Amino acid sequence: MDRWLGIDSKFYKYGTLLADLIILTILWIICSIPIITIGASTTALYYVTTRQLSNREGYVSKDFFKSFKQNFFEATAVTIIAGLLLAVIYINLRFFNPDTTINTIIYLIQYVILYEILIFVIYVFPVLSRFELKLGALIRTSIFMANRHLLTTITCAVLFIAMVMILKNWGILVILCAGVYAILTSLMFMKLFRRYVPDMDKDKPEDRV
Numbered sequence: 013m014d015r016w017l018g019i020d021s022k023f024y025k026y027g028t029l030l031a032d033l034i035i036l037t038i039l040w041i042i043c044s045i046p047i048i049t050i051g052a053s054t055t056a057l058y059y060v061t062t063r064q065l066s067n068r069e070g071y072v073s074k075d076f077f078k079s080f081k082q083n084f085f086e087a088t089a090v091t092i093i094a095g096l097l098l099a100v101i102y103i104n105l106r107f108f109n110p111d112t113t114i115n116t117i118i119y120l121i122q123y124v125i126l127y128e129i130l131i132f133v134i135y136v137f138p139v140l141s142r143f144e145l146k147l148g149a150l151i152r153t154s155i156f157m158a159n160r161h162l163l164t165t166i167t168c169a170v171l172f173i174a175m176v177m178i179l180k181n182w183g184i185l186v187i188l189c190a191g192v193y194a195i196l197t198s199l200m201f202m203k204l205f206r207r208y209v210p211d212m213d214k215d216k217p218e219d220r221v
Contacts, residue, residue, distance in 0.1 A: 040053050058198060060194075130169075
């Protein structure tokens with residue numbers, strides 16, 4: 013019986029992971045309700061899932077709120093910037109009339125900018141959760157990685173669309189969606205991040221407190 017239900021059993025480990033993902037999703041939803049805090053909430057979500065993949069001990073809620081507080085300014089600034097840019101692009105695409113060649117070119121450029129914003133959003137919060145970067149460096153690093161690692165970018169986008177489709181058919185899974193998406197994409201992000209920082213799985217002194 014201990015083999016199947018003991019603390020070292022796979023059943024216990026997967027059960028614990030499932031419980032953690034539910035808790036994470038609930039925390040993410042609650043902390044994202046003001047909308048403007050969705051960036052800080054998403055960063056905290058990735059902070060926890062990437063730590064779990066590094067086999068670091070910790071408490072889900074404690075680690076979540078630690079990251080939420082530490083990265084609040086940068087994450088919120090990024091959220092506001094991305095939101096404003098998306099609003100401008102939406103207005104341009106909605107009301108711009110590509111009736112001349114130059115206007116058509118400008119119109120198509122809007123789609124290029126939209127693409128860059130969307131792939132930037134995929135990376136910026138995972139990057140912020142793992143690296144201490146100034147706002148400008150954070151933006152540049154995220155854009156670089158998003159364009160440099162297109163396979164990861166596309167896979168994350170496909171997973172996001174798949175999650176949305178699943179939720180449309182099985183709304184009850186909303187209690188798992190954010191956590192599952194974060195842990196799946198964290199597997200890819202951690203593999204990618206280790207190329208740049210091979211020893212990133214080691215705790216910093218302040219993380220051991």
